[in-house]
Amino acid sequence: MDSEDDMHDANDAESLDDDFYSGETAMDSDDGDAADYEFIDNDSDDSDDLLSRRSQQNYTILNESDIHLRQEDDIMKIASILSISNVAAAILLRHYNWSVSKVNDEWFADEEKVRRVVGLLEDPRALPNVKELTCGICFEVYSSDSMRSAACGHPFCVTCWQGYISTSINDGPGCLMLRCPDPSCSAAVGQDMIVSMASHEDTEKYQRYFLRSFVEDNRKTKWCPAPGCDYAVDFIVGGGTFDVTCGCSYSFCWNCTEEAHRPVDCDTVSKWIMKNSAESENMNWILANSKPCPKCKRPIEKNQGCMHITCTPPCKFEFCWLCLGAWSDHGERTGGFYACNRYEAAKQEGVYDDTEKRREMAKNSLERYTHYYERWATNQSSRQKALADLQQMQSIHLEKLSDRQGQPESQLKFITEAWLQIVECRRVLKWTYAYGYYLPEREHGKRQFFEYLQGEAESGLERLHQCAEKELQTYLTGGPSKDFNEFRMKLAGLTSVTRNYFENLVRALENGLSDVDGHGGSSRTGGTRSLGAGSSKSRGSRSKGAARSSRATDDSAHWSCEYCTFANAKSATVCQMCQQRR
Amino acid sequence: MANSNLPRRIIKETQRLLSEPAPGISASPSEDNMRYFNVMILGPTQSPYEGGVFKLELFLPEEYPMAAPKVRFLTKIYHPNIDKLGRICLDILKDKWSPALQIRTVLLSIQALLSAPNPDDPLSENIAKHWKSNEAEAVETAKEWTRLYASGA
Numbered sequence: 001m002d003s004e005d006d007m008h009d010a011n012d013a014e015s016l017d018d019d020f021y022s023g024e025t026a027m028d029s030d031d032g033d034a035a036d037y038e039f040i041d042n043d044s045d046d047s048d049d050l051l052s053r054r055s056q057q058n059y060t061i062l063n064e065s066d067i068h069l070r071q072e073d074d075i076m077k078i079a080s081i082l083s084i085s086n087v088a089a090a091i092l093l094r095h096y097n098w099s100v101s102k103v104n105d106e107w108f109a110d111e112e113k114v115r116r117v118v119g120l121l122e123d124p125r126a127l128p129n130v131k132e133l134t135c136g137i138c139f140e141v142y143s144s145d146s147m148r149s150a151a152c153g154h155p156f157c158v159t160c161w162q163g164y165i166s167t168s169i170n171d172g173p174g175c176l177m178l179r180c181p182d183p184s185c186s187a188a189v190g191q192d193m194i195v196s197m198a199s200h201e202d203t204e205k206y207q208r209y210f211l212r213s214f215v216e217d218n219r220k221t222k223w224c225p226a227p228g229c230d231y232a233v234d235f236i237v238g239g240g241t242f243d244v245t246c247g248c249s250y251s252f253c254w255n256c257t258e259e260a261h262r263p264v265d266c267d268t269v270s271k272w273i274m275k276n277s278a279e280s281e282n283m284n285w286i287l288a289n290s291k292p293c294p295k296c297k298r299p300i301e302k303n304q305g306c307m308h309i310t311c312t313p314p315c316k317f318e319f320c321w322l323c324l325g326a327w328s329d330h331g332e333r334t335g336g337f338y339a340c341n342r343y344e345a346a347k348q349e350g351v352y353d354d355t356e357k358r359r360e361m362a363k364n365s366l367e368r369y370t371h372y373y374e375r376w377a378t379n380q381s382s383r384q385k386a387l388a389d390l391q392q393m394q395s396i397h398l399e400k401l402s403d404r405q406g407q408p409e410s411q412l413k414f415i416t417e418a419w420l421q422i423v424e425c426r427r428v429l430k431w432t433y434a435y436g437y438y439l440p441e442r443e444h445g446k447r448q449f450f451e452y453l454q455g456e457a458e459s460g461l462e463r464l465h466q467c468a469e470k471e472l473q474t475y476l477t478g479g480p481s482k483d484f485n486e487f488r489m490k491l492a493g494l495t496s497v498t499r500n501y502f503e504n505l506v507r508a509l510e511n512g513l514s515d516v517d518g519h520g521g522s523s524r525t526g527g528t529r530s531l532g533a534g535s536s537k538s539r540g541s542r543s544k545g546a547a548r549s550s551r552a553t554d555d556s557a558h559w560s561c562e563y564c565t566f567a568n569a570k571s572a573t574v575c576q577m578c579q580q581r582r
Numbered sequence: 583m584a585n586s587n588l589p590r591r592i593i594k595e596t597q598r599l600l601s602e603p604a605p606g607i608s609a610s611p612s613e614d615n616m617r618y619f620n621v622m623i624l625g626p627t628q629s630p631y632e633g634g635v636f637k638l639e640l641f642l643p644e645e646y647p648m649a650a651p652k653v654r655f656l657t658k659i660y661h662p663n664i665d666k667l668g669r670i671c672l673d674i675l676k677d678k679w680s681p682a683l684q685i686r687t688v689l690l691s692i693q694a695l696l697s698a699p700n701p702d703d704p705l706s707e708n709i710a711k712h713w714k715s716n717e718a719e720a721v722e723t724a725k726e727w728t729r730l731y732a733s734g735a
Contacts, residue, residue, distance in 0.1 A: 138589065181680045
């Protein structure tokens with residue numbers, strides 16, 4: 001019964017308002033401005049504004065104490081509605097996956113049945129009223145005051161209870177559903193009884209499982225999947241995107257818990273991830289680039305030299321790479337050592353066609369995959385780098401820059417903004433490569449439109465990244481410069497242009513590229529959060545993007561560089577290949 | 583050596599198994615290891631195993647009674663819940679184990695399993711399939727095996 005009182009105390013001490021704000025403070029204190037920035041992107045951070053912003057979001061970040069409070073709160077709610085103890089309420093809630101409404105419904109539909117299923121006895125029985133009792137586990141006789149029982153009155157000695165409880169806790173989360181050891185009895189063993197008899201260490205484990213259950217068994221909550229992150233995310237399903245940014249600044253998809261992948265859908269992402277890890281790609285490579293030794297069948301890659309192959313020991317078989325026949329058969333007769341006419345002749349007869357074709361196909365499909373994978377992976381690492389740069393920017397460089405250029409740090413927000421945009425764009429760009437891989441070759445128009453949008457977005461991003469990375473350096477190392485304002489204009493401009501490009505891209509992909517024929521798709525709701533711009537603005541840029549798309553196919557959409565002849569997107573002012581000005 | 587440390591519970595259970603054996607079941611501890619039991623179960627009447635004598639081994643692990651005893655058929659038996667190594671698919675030997683169960687209750691449950699094979703929760707896929715597709719024939723095979731492997735005690 002002690003623990004029950006504790007629960008009351010804990011709840012009395014902190015009001016619900018504290019609950020709300022404790023989540024906020026935990027976020028602020030821990031992790032950088034990146035997280036803040038997501039929510040507060042203007043300078044006013046009075047709590048009213050904050051509140052309204054949070055309520056617009058369809059998810060809430062919970063730290064450990066938030067989870068505790070919510071759990072206690074639900075338990076209290078059920079306990080008071082059903083007039084049962086907190087311990088019993090906890091058992092009920094766990095059984096119905098922490099759904100308060102489900103508990104209510106089931107209980108009021110058929111209380112008796114619920115009690116039976118969950119193991120809550122209507123009228124608890126005390127231990128049999130005798131001086132001495134036999135423990136049902138160790139068969140020893142004890143005085144009744146050293147015996148314990150659950151609500152059913154089946155007596156077991158304290159030592160056996162301890163063993164029973166400890167075994168169950170160390171077996172895993174099943175301990176949350178512990179029942180009386182008597183096999184014919186299904187009485188639930190409550191938290192109070194467990195805590196009163198378990199060791200300190202086991203109690204901690206049990207409490208851990210109890211807390212985890214509230215997150216893991218609950219349909220509305222999930223742990224943040226970032227390594228080492230202890231936050232959970234409470235998500236309101238319905239409407240808008242699944243993308244969630246945790247208090248630890250990690251962005252993930254609440255639906256599939258992979259990293260955030262908007263605008264690409266969960267299925268594509270899972271296929272892509274599977275593909276990346278699949279052994280089949282290795283097999284494809286081996287198939288495309290090697291031949292098995294005709295004798296020992298080990299795959300051999302020919303990376304240089306002549307057609308005379310000697311397999312590695314212990315096989316040491318010598319053969320001709322072209323016809324795979326023994327080298328000993330080769331010589332003048334076969335058209336000389338360096339031209340295997342057997343192969344040429346057989347090839348003419350079509351003997352090798354099938355295997356060659358298969359090899360060719362595997363090679364093509366592998367090349368195609370490699371093309372997309374490389375770009376996916378490059379953007380991934382580029383994003384990691386940008387994230388690190390952003391952090392360094394915030395922790396060191398901004399202050400330095402503020403000193404050097406004599407600018408208050410509040411005036412340098414545009415730099416953080418640029419970097420946040422880069423990080424986000426790298427993420428989007430990365431996933432568009434997975435999208436591109438699965439976009440069918442035959443959908444010509446869509447492919448072209450997609451590649452155009454992707455190309456525009458990409459070159460915009462490259463310019464932005466270049467500017468934020470390289471051009472900033474001069475102002476970091478040199479003294480105050482009058483060009484700094486110009487730089488500010490440029491970087492802020494690039495940030496907003498790039499944002500527009502990416503919004504176009506994201507919107508087009510989310511519409512399944514239905515704009516190909518020039519129609520405006522449905523407008524998106526609640527999705528601009530991570531990319532940041534207001535809807536009126538994006539509407540403007542959308543029509544721009546659609547207008548451009550019609551020109552995407554003719555050459556006027558490009559200009560070729562005078563120096564290197566690279567065909568640049570029309571919007572680029574600097575050659576993407578050689579960096580020469582137009 | 584280990585026997586000198588034998589928990590009272592095991593001693594009591596052993597004594598009771600020897601003094602009041604359950605009908606159709608005998609269990610006696612090995613001389614050199616009191617945690618190892620040689621078990622014999624008679625095939626229940628009106629089951630395909632009737633007339634057979636089935637040998638089993640039962641071992642009480644260190645954690646017993648907090649952990650379930652380990653039991654295995656030594657005699658070959660044609661049964662959907664028993665595989666060819668003699669391992670038994672029985673809930674109380676796994677997740678439904680409770681320390682309030684005993685050797686006696688376990689053996690009685692195994693005896694009951696012989697009376698009521700459960701092909702819906704099979705350990706031996708082939709036998710279970712056989713049982714479900716043609717029960718009469720499967721029962722015949724079980725009888726045959728009983729005669730072949732479990733008759734000479």
